[in-house]
Amino acid sequence: MRALTISTVLLALAVPGCQRENREPGADSAAIITVDGSSTVFPIAEAVAEEFGKRYGVRVTIGVSGSGGGFKKFCKQETVITNASRPIKPSEVELCAKNGVEYIELPVAYDGIAVVVHKQASWVDRMTVDELKKLWAPEAQGKITRWNQIRTDWPNSEIHLFGPGVDSGTYDYFTKAVVGREHASRGDFTSSEDDNVLVQGIATDSGALGFFGLAYYTENRDKLKVVPIDGGNGPVTPSLETVADGTYQPLSRPLFVYVNKQAAERKEIQAYIAYFLNQGRPLVREVGYIPLPDRAYRLAQERFDRRIAGSVFGGKGSKVGVTVEELLSKQ
Amino acid sequence: MTARRTRSHMYEKAFIGLALAAVVLPLLLLAVLIADVIVDSSGRLGFDFLTGYPSRKPEQAGILPGLAGSIYLILLTAAMALPVGVGAALYLEEYGKKGRLSNLIEVNISNLAGVPSIIYGLLGLEMFVRTIGLGRSLLAGAGTMALLILPIIIISSREALRTVPLSVREGAYALGATRWQVTRKVVLPMAFPGILTGSILAVSRAIGEAAPLIVVGALAYIAFLPDSVNSPFTVLPIQIFNWVSRPQEEFLKNAAAGSVVLLATLLILNSIAIVLRNRLQKRRTW
Numbered sequence: 001m002r003a004l005t006i007s008t009v010l011l012a013l014a015v016p017g018c019q020r021e022n023r024e025p026g027a028d029s030a031a032i033i034t035v036d037g038s039s040t041v042f043p044i045a046e047a048v049a050e051e052f053g054k055r056y057g058v059r060v061t062i063g064v065s066g067s068g069g070g071f072k073k074f075c076k077q078e079t080v081i082t083n084a085s086r087p088i089k090p091s092e093v094e095l096c097a098k099n100g101v102e103y104i105e106l107p108v109a110y111d112g113i114a115v116v117v118h119k120q121a122s123w124v125d126r127m128t129v130d131e132l133k134k135l136w137a138p139e140a141q142g143k144i145t146r147w148n149q150i151r152t153d154w155p156n157s158e159i160h161l162f163g164p165g166v167d168s169g170t171y172d173y174f175t176k177a178v179v180g181r182e183h184a185s186r187g188d189f190t191s192s193e194d195d196n197v198l199v200q201g202i203a204t205d206s207g208a209l210g211f212f213g214l215a216y217y218t219e220n221r222d223k224l225k226v227v228p229i230d231g232g233n234g235p236v237t238p239s240l241e242t243v244a245d246g247t248y249q250p251l252s253r254p255l256f257v258y259v260n261k262q263a264a265e266r267k268e269i270q271a272y273i274a275y276f277l278n279q280g281r282p283l284v285r286e287v288g289y290i291p292l293p294d295r296a297y298r299l300a301q302e303r304f305d306r307r308i309a310g311s312v313f314g315g316k317g318s319k320v321g322v323t324v325e326e327l328l329s330k331q
Numbered sequence: 332m333t334a335r336r337t338r339s340h341m342y343e344k345a346f347i348g349l350a351l352a353a354v355v356l357p358l359l360l361l362a363v364l365i366a367d368v369i370v371d372s373s374g375r376l377g378f379d380f381l382t383g384y385p386s387r388k389p390e391q392a393g394i395l396p397g398l399a400g401s402i403y404l405i406l407l408t409a410a411m412a413l414p415v416g417v418g419a420a421l422y423l424e425e426y427g428k429k430g431r432l433s434n435l436i437e438v439n440i441s442n443l444a445g446v447p448s449i450i451y452g453l454l455g456l457e458m459f460v461r462t463i464g465l466g467r468s469l470l471a472g473a474g475t476m477a478l479l480i481l482p483i484i485i486i487s488s489r490e491a492l493r494t495v496p497l498s499v500r501e502g503a504y505a506l507g508a509t510r511w512q513v514t515r516k517v518v519l520p521m522a523f524p525g526i527l528t529g530s531i532l533a534v535s536r537a538i539g540e541a542a543p544l545i546v547v548g549a550l551a552y553i554a555f556l557p558d559s560v561n562s563p564f565t566v567l568p569i570q571i572f573n574w575v576s577r578p579q580e581e582f583l584k585n586a587a588a589g590s591v592v593l594l595a596t597l598l599i600l601n602s603i604a605i606v607l608r609n610r611l612q613k614r615r616t617w
Contacts, residue, residue: 034467042551042573046385046387050385050387050552062552062553063545063549064551073548078467196576216578218578287387
């Protein structure tokens with residue numbers, strides 16, 4: 001009985017506290033910077049939040065709802081910053097507009113998407129984008145199932161496909177770059193939200209081919225074989241260098257941070273963004289991603305300072321094969 | 332005659348053997364699992380790990396926000412779910428009329444106990460986070476968890492109340508006790524150990540949940556502890572999940588160490604509840 005009484009008292013104590021509630025960005029809200037979004041961008045955001053928090057004593061919280069889930073919260077003003085591994089989509093532009101949320105789009109790093117096969121798949125020396133398209137296009141479902149259907153001198157054995165979940169920005173970008181349409185691919189592949197599951201799957205299946213973020217390949221070099229991709233100018237192996245200099249195409253993509261324009265007037269958010277864009281380089285590299293060129297960070301800071309709202313992609317999703325510098329210079 | 336006896340003796344032995352295997356096998360599996368996570372955590376577990384904040388450097392990362400978040404969340408959840416759950420069970424068993432409506436309620440509660448936890452997450456998001464406007468707070472998380480475990484508490488509490496023999500109640504009534512007195516002084520104290528056992532199981536389930544809390548808005552990175560029920564928070568399973576999905580193998584050690592912390596927390600909380608239950612049982616005066 002006593003336990004019951006105690007818990008009732010606890011509940012009574014807890015309830016009056018819930019009146020204080022503040023979801024409006026810009027107001028005090030105890031100076032917490034609320035961030036959510038892409039799991040791909042998370043390690044970068046975590047590194048920046050860690051160092052920034054230590055130096056300025058500002059509280060930063062980061063959730064991982066994925067790029068899409070992040071935009072939903074961002075456009076409902078539940079967060080002030082959202083991480084995204086792809087540009088904002090038309091449906092999200094609409095949602096933000098409906099709620100009167102204006103956003104400033106800032107590129108913060110590059111990521112490569114690695115295409116990998118089993119360690120012993122000796123026949124795969126390179127692949128062209130057309131070959132990848134033939135393999136991953138929606139029409140290939142149930143039809144392209146053997147290696148020699150892609151290239152005749154490849155073995156007559158089954159090919160098993162692995163890829164990230166269809167809600168991830170990585171999947172969106174890969175389909176846009178390879179198939180030509182965002183979110184369009186065959187459905188008969190093993191998908192997992194957890195990239196380590198894909199690594200395990202490909203490492204233990206001799207007929208496997210899959211794709212995921214470059215960092216998961218670099219950390220598992222000994223278990224996997226990476227496929228050099230020919231985007232028209234000869235095969236290129238993904239690496240920090242080839243992604244940074246723009247030669248690994250079309251599977252290099254920029255990563256973004258979106259800031260609520262109204263919240264951009266808050267001092268601590270200005271400090272966070274300035275820290276991200278000016279001190280972020282070594283942190284981006286440390287967690288396995290590729291920093292943008294200095295000029296791109298300067299252009300991004302300028303974009304933030306001038307509070308230029310909207311997306312350089314026009315709210316239409318990814319553009320393949322353009323560098324962040326080219327995009328930002330157009331502003 | 333003797334042949335039959337020997338045969339039934341054999342059956343009995345075989346049955347005891349099977350029952351023993353049924354006890355040993357899960358315990359063995361549990362031991363292997365625990366040994367495995369302890370080996371995997373290889374030295375990561377220590378004071379610094381328990382009192383540290385998350386970090387991009389695996390060897391510096393700690394689990395304090397997750398640990399504190401889990402404990403606060405569980406206490407809040409229990410504080411909400413226990414009174415309501417036991418109250419509902421008491422009403423259904425002792426006061427409510429038995430009939431078609433009560434059957435319908437019973438079926439529904441049993442159904443709710445089987446609903447996947449992520450559905451409760453979606454319900455919590457709409458109800459606590461958005462409609463009531465609690466935001467992504469501890470209180471919203473605890474509310475969601477309370478809903479999740481409420482059906483289990485109600486069902487197990489009803490079972491416990493049913494074990495109190497009718498003769499005891501009738502004896503109390505015969506002495507002139509009112510229904511409230513019978514419930515308060517006779518039925519509840521007798522059923523209490525059973526109610527607590529069910530509640531311990533229910534609360535244990537809540538400690539391991541991650542999915543509904545991710546939906547409600549528990550965080551992946553937070554470098555401070557909750558200072559009120561309105562604070563943002565994270566919990567152990569989410570922190571572990573976060574580490575498991577990182578590309579760097581070093582983070583897997585953190586995940587294993589985090590799992591050890593989660594198991595230990597569960598064990599400690601359960602032990603406290605069991606000690607509490609045993610003491611209550613001893614205090615019974617008849």
